[in-house]
Amino acid sequence: MSQNADQHYIEAVINGDTRAFSVLVDRYKYMVFTLAVKILKSQEEAEEVSQDVFVKAYTALSTFKGDAKFSTWLYKIAYYQSLDYLKKQKRTLNTSSIDSDTEFHLASAENALDSLEADERKLAIKSAIDTLAPDDAVVITLHYFEELSLKEIADIMKLEANTVKVRLFRSRKRLALLLKNKLEPEILATYGRK
Amino acid sequence: MEENKELDDFIRRSIKATGLENPSIDFTDSVLSKIKLANEQESVMVAKPLFSKTTWFLILAAVVAVFSYVFMAKSTAESTWLAAIELNKLTSFNLSLYIPELYSSSAFVYGSIAITLFVWIQVFLLQQRLHKSDALG
Incomplete structure (x- = not known):
């Protein structure tokens, strides 16, 4: 998605048009939700966390400088919001220990x-x-x-x-x-x- | 190298074929209502200062005015009502002449110190706990 297409809606939201935010939510909810599911391994928890990601993005939108893509900025929030959720649940992120020499065909x-x-x-x-x-x-x-x-x-x-x-x-x-x-x-x- | 490229293509095709996860149908509406709720809470929580900036300025001006008057009009403000209060009597006033002697055992003193200390620690701990629950809530 091009940054310009997002920028129009971002400015509208900053100027007080809350409805314009729904366009951004519709555009990115699938990826944000998918990332949350991948980390939390639960659809219900991912739904809650993803919604919070968008609320957080909305309140912090004025701090979005536009140096990076809006999507990247949003995914960063999603990633850390999910990690925070795990931390609050006293769960940890399992990281892999893969043997890189594993044989495959x-x-x-x-x-x-x-x-x-x-x-x-x-x-x-x-x-x-x-x-x-x-x-x-x-x-x-x-x-x-x-x-x-x-x-x-x-x-x-x-x-x-x-x-x-x-x-x-x-x-x-x-x-x-x-x-x-x-x-x-x-x-x-x-x-x-x- | 060639196999890496093939593997890359294979994974790309596979991932694209699976698509993304779908959130609930009313996802966007839920987000918007959460935002609305957050906005309302924010407007309720905006604390109005007890004294406005103008009031603070007036208080400051009054204090400055009173002090300046006292310093500037020193010579004219002597020998009037202030002398009638006889403040100089206070310097020769000894409180211990009017109250009975207080005796406290060392156990009482240590006990008081210990209780004060415990109350102080408890206040500190409770404060920490409240802050924590506020942050989580």
Whole structure:
């Protein structure tokens, strides 16, 4: 989404038009909610936290300088609001300890996916992402879905760009392996039914 | 390198295919009503100062005026009603002549100090606790 398209609504909100904020909410609620789900692993909690993210963004909108994209600024709030929620619940963010030398075979993961129906495939990928550590799921979602650069992700998560790069590399491998392991038994079961 | 690129494409395609999570249908309305509520609370909570800036200025002006009058009009304000109060008597006044002697044991003194100390610590702890619950609420 272009920054100019957001800027018009941001200015309207700052000038007192609360309704204009609903356009921004509608535009970004899916990504904010997805990030919260990835971290909190609960739809109900993610719903509550996401709503608070937008309320917080609304009250702090006048401090948004426009140096970064509005979306990046918002995702940063979402990320930290979710972490704060975990902290209040006395839960911690599980980070992964992935062996980067884990063996995987792309072809087998891809073949496994191809043999599934579209809906099943979607579900399989989704549950594989859910198995990732929250931080890795966030990195993967921001990079592959939102197409954010490593620098932008680093800015959101307050990490070094290089750290994000390593995490992305590992998560990618891990995800492929998870998909392969997850799908192979299902495919065998499908063959069994045929 | 080639495999990395393939893996990258594969993950991208897979992630895009799953789409994003969907929040509840009334998500936007809930956010807007929360904002409305926050705005209302904010307007209720705006505290009006007990003294306005003008009142403070008038008080300051009055204090300055009184002090300046006292210093400037020193010579003319002597030997009138102030002398009639006989403030100089106060210097020779000894309170201990009028009240019976108070005796307190050292146990009483230590006890009083300990109680004062405990009350003070409790006030401090309660204050901390209230602040904490305010911050959470």
